[in-house]
Amino acid sequence: MAKAPIIEEVPEFDEVDGLPLPREQTRLYGHELAETELLDAYRSQRFHHAWILGGPKGIGKATLAFRFARFILEHPDRFSTPVMAANSLYVPPESHSAQMVAAGSHADLLHLRRPWDLKGKRFKRDLPVDEVRRTTGFFGSTAAGGNWRICIVDSADDMNQSAANALLKILEEPPKQSLFILLSHNPGRLLPTIRSRCRKLTMRKLEEPMIEHALTEMGCGPSGNTEALHTLADGSLRQAALAANGGALDIAQEFTGLVETITNLDMIRAHGFADKIAARGAEDAWNTFFRACAHILEQSTA
Structure with missing residues (x-):
């Protein structure tokens, strides 16, 4: 009897231990004004078909995007009583x-x-045009009940030139009852023609008390050096979770230790550290390294 083929489990992009995936998250932390702006826009007479949610990585852009999408899919009639009476985009998880x-x-x-x-056992370096072309079939079919079709681009910064041009084409002639939500860590670097066709909503870094509250609610609250955690987090809940789980703090402390002994550097230790942050799949470690570098430079010039 032939053995069943082994199906490789594909990891979730940008997954962080201790945090629910943005599509699973039912809570929104610290972005009430942005949420209100989206809600008011949805129930207004002129609802824009494309939005850019801009702001630093890990502050909750994807969580808000899925929260907005969930609300629209649950309440497709923009002027229904539940929509007009709503004071948030919350939808019961059940x-x-x-x-x-x-x-x-x-x-x-x-x-x-x-x-x-x-083949490479890693996420591709960019969001290719073939991914964006999936919108053709997606918007070409009829939505369930004739309702909204929503596309979240996560993130628009990852698109290569061909992908950006393909997205621009569909933004220029949007299908009926379609909504595009583009997430961007640096909206100023997107194509000007894409920016001009989207309404921009800027989201801010989270305050330290809000980050601690969020981590505590999700069961990965900070313990020990909270000052170092917030230095690494820099307003990002994602980065705070990485630090709270230990790995990011360890990376930062190891790098700081190397810098402090720079005049008598242990080359074996330094090479080991370099291998760790440059390893395949070590993007979070690499980002932590750069945050630690930035913090040391800030201290040296203060």
């Missing part, structure tokens, strides 16, 4: 729309991100 979004299986929601390279 609702059908919320469950489908959390599972990543809602037929009317397309989430574009850097794909997994099965």
Whole structure:
């Protein structure tokens, strides 16, 4: 009897231990004004078909994007009583729309991100044009009940030139009842023609008390050196979770120790550290290294 083929489990892009995936997250931390702006826009007479949610990485842009998508899919009539009476974009997690979004299986929601390279065992370096072209079939079919179709581009910064041009083409002639939500860590670097076709919503870094509150609620609250944690986090809940889990703090402390002994550097230790942050799949360690560098430079010039 032939053995069943082994199906390789594909990791979730940008997954962080201790944090729910953005599509699963039912709480929004610290972005009430941004949430209100989206809600008011949705129930207004002129709702824009494309939005850029801009701000530093890890502050909650994807969480807000999925929260907005979940609300629209649950309440497709923009002028219904529940929408007009709502004071947030909250949707109960037991609702059908919320469950489908959390599972990543809602037929009317397309989430574009850097794909997994099965051969290289890593995520591709950019978001290629083939991913963006998936929108053709997605918007070409009829939405369930004739309702909204929503595409989240996560993140638009990752698109290569061909992908950006393909997205621009569909933004220029958007399908009926379509919504595009582009996440960007640096909106100023997007194509000007893409920016001009989107309404921009800028999201800010989280305050330290809000980060501690969020981590505590999610069961990975800070312990020990909270000052170092917030230095590394720099307003990012994602980076704070990495630090709270120990790995990021260890990286930063190891690098700081190397800098402090720079005049009598242990080359074996230094090479070991370099191998650690340059290893395949060590993007978070690499980002932590740069944050630590920035902090040391700030201290030296203060």
